[in-house]
Amino acid sequence: MAVNQTKKSSNIRVQSQQKILIAASTEFVLQGYKGATVQSIADRAELPKANILYYFKNKENIYQAVLEHTLEMWDQGIGDLDPADGPKLAIEKFIDAKVRLSFNHPESSKIYAMEIIQGAQHLKEFARTYLRQWVREKAKLFQQWIDNGEMQDVDPVHLIFLIWSSTQHYADFETQILTIMNRADYEDDDVENVIKFLTDMILRGCGLK
Amino acid sequence: MAVNQTKKSSNIRVQSQQKILIAASTEFVLQGYKGATVQSIADRAELPKANILYYFKNKENIYQAVLEHTLEMWDQGIGDLDPADGPKLAIEKFIDAKVRLSFNHPESSKIYAMEIIQGAQHLKEFARTYLRQWVREKAKLFQQWIDNGEMQDVDPVHLIFLIWSSTQHYADFETQILTIMNRADYEDDDVENVIKFLTDMILRGCGLK
DNA sequence: GTCTATATGCTGATAGAC
């Protein structure tokens, strides 16, 4: 009985936390950090305001949890470039993964973008350590391929920025893109079209096609 | 005398409004619309809070003025693509103008980006009318060049998105890019390097180099 | 035109009943 009760409570706990994080993500995107109120998150999560603060103590903690969730998803979704793949396959895989992330989790991309635009106050350490290291490693790999004559001599760091920005754009600027294309929502075809377009353009840009 | 007084007053008026708009831009970038308080704008502009509301009536009006200023600057800075230029020169000019705008007015780019990310609540009509029209015209021009065999058959709308996103990235993600490059600020060389990199990549992508 | 004082409402957070 006691076990059962604990399990049940724990389930409610996990479920509530999940509901809160989803609701909070939406509110942070729509209203910004300051504009999203605990009350608005509670309303969207269909929970009393006090429960939100019971689970996360304060608004700052909710935001941190949302950010961490985003970083984990990206780490998992993008993964590593495999040196054995060679430049062509590596770029193809990278673009593919990044575009699918953008279309499947636009809110995460948006929250991350807003955080960086506003000066990355909550992510300074992440950028200074993890991200800088990540880009350096990847740039080094591209440079090796360039030195081996396997691809055009382009600046590897700017190449990473180009892939990053062009793929992320479909998540962050979703509203503008849909308006320009006169659509209500993205369709399945759009993902494949974007992957094909960006892969073709960037591979040709790198002299790989 | 009366004329002199009017002129003087008018000067103060223009100067104060200018100071307010500059201060407000910074605050909106750093804190978001809701996070930027009239008091914080006043402090940054070095004016009493009541004067801010005397000149602009309410916070919403300040934000609208900042947004309009941004749109005007872009309209002026980017200008039109000239059909007589042909695809190569047109793309070169477009990238050049857009990169320089990003480096010279990052706050404007950031405010615009945040506005779009949050759903473009204050720009819906602009996007639906002006922007959609602008992209259609430019896409049509690229399509003609493609049909004439003057450039590779790439989707013109996605090409515009690519130029837009890759150039804008250096303004919006300034913080992240500087951190990754381990720098405090952009230098003059960076602008030229980015222009060269993006022009080379995208021209090759379009089969123009 | 400039600025002080203040009204009114909403915010994050807590105390404590259930």
Add this chain to the structure above:
DNA sequence: GTCTATCAGCATATAGAC
């Protein structure tokens, strides 16, 4: 664990002295 009631502080905006 869940929820109601409430507090102290800060926000926008205005009224009105100078």
